[in-house]
Amino acid sequence: MAVDAFALVLAMLALGMLFARMRALPDNSAEVLNQVVLYVCLPAAVLTYVPKLQLDVSLIGIVLTPWLLMGLSVVLVSLATRLFGFDRQVHAVLLLCVALCNSSFIGYPMVRALLGDAALPYAVVYDQLGTFVLLSTFGLYVLARYSGDAAPGGREILQRILRFPPLWALLFALLLMPAAPPAWIASALDSLADAMLPLVMLAVGLTIQLRLSRTELAPLAVGLLLKLLVLPAVALPLSWAFGLQGDMLRVNVLETAMPTMITAAALAISHRLAPRLAAAMVGYGIVLSLLTLPAWVWVLGRVS
Numbered sequence: 001m002a003v004d005a006f007a008l009v010l011a012m013l014a015l016g017m018l019f020a021r022m023r024a025l026p027d028n029s030a031e032v033l034n035q036v037v038l039y040v041c042l043p044a045a046v047l048t049y050v051p052k053l054q055l056d057v058s059l060i061g062i063v064l065t066p067w068l069l070m071g072l073s074v075v076l077v078s079l080a081t082r083l084f085g086f087d088r089q090v091h092a093v094l095l096l097c098v099a100l101c102n103s104s105f106i107g108y109p110m111v112r113a114l115l116g117d118a119a120l121p122y123a124v125v126y127d128q129l130g131t132f133v134l135l136s137t138f139g140l141y142v143l144a145r146y147s148g149d150a151a152p153g154g155r156e157i158l159q160r161i162l163r164f165p166p167l168w169a170l171l172f173a174l175l176l177m178p179a180a181p182p183a184w185i186a187s188a189l190d191s192l193a194d195a196m197l198p199l200v201m202l203a204v205g206l207t208i209q210l211r212l213s214r215t216e217l218a219p220l221a222v223g224l225l226l227k228l229l230v231l232p233a234v235a236l237p238l239s240w241a242f243g244l245q246g247d248m249l250r251v252n253v254l255e256t257a258m259p260t261m262i263t264a265a266a267l268a269i270s271h272r273l274a275p276r277l278a279a280a281m282v283g284y285g286i287v288l289s290l291l292t293l294p295a296w297v298w299v300l301g302r303v304s
Contacts, residue, residue, distance in 0.1 A: 009290065012198045016205015025206065033203035034262070036300040037105060037196055043169035043194035045108050046124055050173035051181075053121035061242025062122055062252050066101070066130035066217050068238065069231050069256060073099040076230070079206055080222045089274040090219045092146035093265075096273075098226045100135055100264040103127040104166070106286070109197035109260045114297050115250055122251040128170050131261065139264055147271035204262070208283040223260075223281050228292045232257035236303070250300045257296045259285030 019025050026032075077094045079085065086094070101107070111123040140156070180186075196273045235256035239249045265278040 003288070005164070008198060009201050012201035013205045013208070013286075015034075016202045017208060018205075019202075020206045020208075030203040030206040030241075031295055033199050033206075034105075036140075037199050037203070039165050041192055041196035041199065042104055042108070042166045044189045045120070045151075045196060046128070046166050046169040047173050047177055048186070048189045048193050049117070049120040050124050050170060050178040052175045053125070058243060059122075059125055060249060061105060061239065061244050062125050062248060063129045065235055065238055065252050065256065066103075066126065069235065070099040070134055070154060072234060073226065073231065076226055078223075080226075084218050084222070086219055088146060089272075090216075090277060092142055093225050093268050093274040093278045094219060094226075095142050096264045096268050097223055097260040097278060097285075098231070100261040101131060101227070101256060101258040102261045103255045103258055105132040105200045105262060106289075107255050108193075109200070110258070110289075110293060111251055111254055113197075114254065114293060115247060116123055119247040119251050122248050124170070126251060126255040128152070128166060132167070135261065139267065143267055143271050143273075147273055152202065157282060204282075204286055208286070211276070211280075216274075219274075219277055220280050220284065223277075224285060224288060227281075227285060228257060228262060228288060232296055236300075250297070252291065253300060254296055257289070257293055259289040 016030075019029075074095060077098055079093065080094070081091045103123065107123055107127060108120060112120050181189075232253050235253045236249075239252045242252075244252055260281045262282055265282045268278040269275040
């Protein structure tokens with residue numbers, strides 16, 4: 001399954017880049033595709049896999065990991081900024097793009113492809129209770145502090161969280177959705193969830209940016225090193241400390257190893273915070289993750 005999924009990833013990524021070069025689709029096609037994923041495919045995946053999740057106190061480790069690694073990211077990015085003399089905008093982009101991973105759009109389908117269906121409920125926990133809430137709190141704070149906007153209040157943060165469609169799907173899945181729904185419902189949800197990977201990669205191909213100046217090479221290298229290698233390496237012993245085993249451990253590390261969250265980079269670009277660096281963190285991160293994610297699966301197979 002992993003080989004088929006990676007072939008699909010590469011094919012859709014290449015197709016998106018080709019369409020972008022030919023200008024074959026409307027300019028807002030990537031935005032529309034992402035909205036379809038956000039409002040349709042992601043909720044379908046949540047409704048499919050969360051009811052199968054066995055609630056356990058050990059899930060606390062999966063929830064806490066992205067929060068603890070966010071704190072580590074702030075420390076490491078701050079040290080890099082002092083060491084290399086990065087400016088304020090670059091510092092802000094690295095805070096966002098290192099701390100926030102693409103644990104849903106790319107995380108769900110890649111976890112499913114590399115680890116199997118049984119692992120996906122843990123990816124949903126990591127994303128919904130970790131990364132998404134981080135984006136709505138830490139992410140908004142960074143944007144406000146470094147772009148000159150007013151700092152977000154508690155009401156604004158709460159409204160943003162409540163407007164997130166997969167959150168409502170998560171609540172419905174936990175409270176009302178049966179683990180074995182009628183066959184026609186299960187089949188429809190499976191089909192919608194399966195559409196997430198090709199749609200996301202097509203959207204990424206339409207918008208991927210790989211160009212940047214020499215002055216941006218150092219922060220890009222630092223950001224990718226921290227995002228794809230250092231944080232997952234820390235997540236492994238952290239998972240052991242939390243007592244995670246099997247799929248929970250593998251998902252905890254693999255989700256941490258996902259490339260930069262597209263939404264975080266898009267917000268940085270919209271706030272005029274080092275836009276080319278933000279786009280490059282997404283573009284190069286996705287391309288390199290096609291190598292690093294299978295490598296992390298291999299490592300996990302050796303040590304777990």
